[in-house]
Amino acid sequence: MTTVLIVDDQPLQRYGFHLLLDSVPETDVVGEAGHGAEAVRKTAELRPDVVLMDVRMPGMDGIEATRCIVAAGGRSHVLVLTTFDLDEYVHAALRAGASGFLLKDARPEELLAGIRAVAVGDAVIAPALTRRLLEEYARYVPSHRTDAAEDPRLTSLTDREREILVAVGKGWTNGEIAARFVLSESTVKTHVGRVLAKIGARDRIQAVIFAYDHGLARPTAD
Amino acid sequence: MTTVLIVDDQPLQRYGFHLLLDSVPETDVVGEAGHGAEAVRKTAELRPDVVLMDVRMPGMDGIEATRCIVAAGGRSHVLVLTTFDLDEYVHAALRAGASGFLLKDARPEELLAGIRAVAVGDAVIAPALTRRLLEEYARYVPSHRTDAAEDPRLTSLTDREREILVAVGKGWTNGEIAARFVLSESTVKTHVGRVLAKIGARDRIQAVIFAYDHGLARPTAD
DNA sequence: GTTCGCGTAGTACCGCGGTACTACGCACCC
DNA sequence: GGGTGCGTAGTACCGCGGTACTACGCGAAC
Incomplete structure (x- = not known):
């Protein structure tokens, strides 16, 4: 059983995620939060396996909240969700210590697979973003331990x-x-x-x- | 409809993938190959959307075959599959131009989601590997276009x-x-x-x- | 014991790189 | 017209870097 905390400033959005996660037996929504500060507090209190985090929120945004949660050092993993696939968001989220980054238009099974993955400490990235990430990766981490060692x-x-x-x-x-x-x-x-x-x-x-x-x-x- | 070429030196393994892909309507296995050279040839001939590529094969291995296929410049995307999550494989495959990297113990829906993603030009990486990739990424791509541009x-x-x-x-x-x-x-x-x-x-x-x-x-x- | 690789150290020489100036043409803005 | 920023170009000077040597102590290998 995977415990989940849903963070989003829109109640309707939270409701949708709640419904989806309730529809499968393996996840258990243990709480909701409407802004960053509440997310940090409830994470410390409820200690969920996974925090489903929206990026854009009034007050403390999802990135900052993620940073706080990760810095607190608990066992919770943060899965960031957003509508927009802006590179800055992705970079910022990953640098903040997020374990995953998915788009809100992901198919339900993709979201569930993502939750499952981050719950056990793995990481997931939306395929549409992975491509760009890999291109940068290939540019900046060119040769290590592959051809370099053979040189x-x-x-x-x-x-x-x-x-x-x-x-x-x-x-x-x-x-x-x-x-x-x-x-x-x-x-x-x-x-x-x-x-x-x-x-x-x-x-x-x-x-x-x-x-x-x-x-x-x-x-x-x- | 997504056309797929299955590349693996073990007939039984190919059979398994074939069965799986035939069980869903959206994919169509257009061919199989037992080694790298055959994979390169059949890719050029059949022009599949996705090449399901095993890494370890006698003769030309999956990495080398991937490099040839990508260099040929067709529209086919290569999704590399392996049993072992060795970092060298991942690096080598991505540098060779693979669009994805999954483990063979992936759940069927994950594999199908992966095929779907690479078929449209996106990229996928097994969650277990994504984590390590991100750690390296964060180490080597720390500042670009964020604080660097502000310098x-x-x-x-x-x-x-x-x-x-x-x-x-x-x-x-x-x-x-x-x-x-x-x-x-x-x-x-x-x-x-x-x-x-x-x-x-x-x-x-x-x-x-x-x-x-x-x-x-x-x-x-x- | 001798050879070999390696790390250490020296001398002598030359050239590229960096600094400190000065200077001029050009576009742009008051 | 004069000022300013930029790109261009020059001279003179000095020092660090690189090369070409030689040389010695030490441990391992044979």
Whole structure:
């Protein structure tokens, strides 16, 4: 049995979901909320398996409520529902910690499957959105552990050289690397030179690019 | 009516899928294939809406076959099926251009919903995998077009300066930039200097990192 | 014990990159 | 007309980065 909390500012909408979920034996609606603050409170109180969350609500919206619920660290998973498939909503919801994102025009069985999935800790995304998400994903997470690991240029590096490459990827100068690794600048130069030769880069800039493309360097606040 | 090509090296498995798809009116199995090469050939010949593709097959595997099919540029969408939810498979399949990735232990209605979705150009991912995909997604695509666009350092750049920054992000030297933009190297230096000052980078290396972190530079084969 | 890979370190040299200036043409706005 | 922002271009200077060497200690492999 999966316990569900329905959050939507429109009573009629809540009623519709309530009817749908009551029509199947596996879900049990344990409460409703009409705005974000109430959703956060009732989640803490009722501890439902799944929170069915509308995005657009007066006052605290669904995204913010999701963030609060996730931050509270309970066992409830949030499944966000919306009428509009705006990318910003999707991004914001997922970043807020939502376990799923479905459109309100989803077919009933899709919604039920989604509730089932997030209840056990899985995640679901509306197919129409998944496509765009994957395109971005493919653009930004290009090569990890797939072709990158096979790249002979990477595997030919020694452990030390890989450390140096990572440091170069952070934008450190030879002097900085020497200081942080407690080495002489000459040694760093030797290492860098060997790294450049092995990965086929003509200067450290290409090495930085190489590091990013192969997942050795990551966006940091460094 | 959705036309489907079933690809699996095990006849019994194909039979099972065939039975399932025949049990509903909306799908029409137009063919079967026992290995990757046959899948590629029959896809070109039968032009099905959806190719149901097994990953593990002798000879050309499902990933490679998917790559060929997608590269061929037909209207067929590939839905990859596998028994094992190995991350490498998921990554490889998505990078190969698959429109979906489901586990073979999916419930029949989930599979049908998946076929329906990819047939119209959407994408689906098994809930169990979506979760991990989202975690990576959140790690690697943290800021784009949300806070990045608001970054005053980026908006303060003129159009020309942004072009220069992109070029620097590609790893080009001042001389190369000058040649490709048909400018003198002095001018390039002036631009680069202004860019560095505006984004707060001490050298072009930090500019490259800045460009990557803000989505101006992307993995290229350049 | 000798060889080999690896990490360490040094010297010498040269060129690209970055800075600090100045300067001019052009479009645009008062 | 004068001011302003932008793109263009130049000179001069210095330092970091990259290359080409050589060299040594150490552990593992043979």
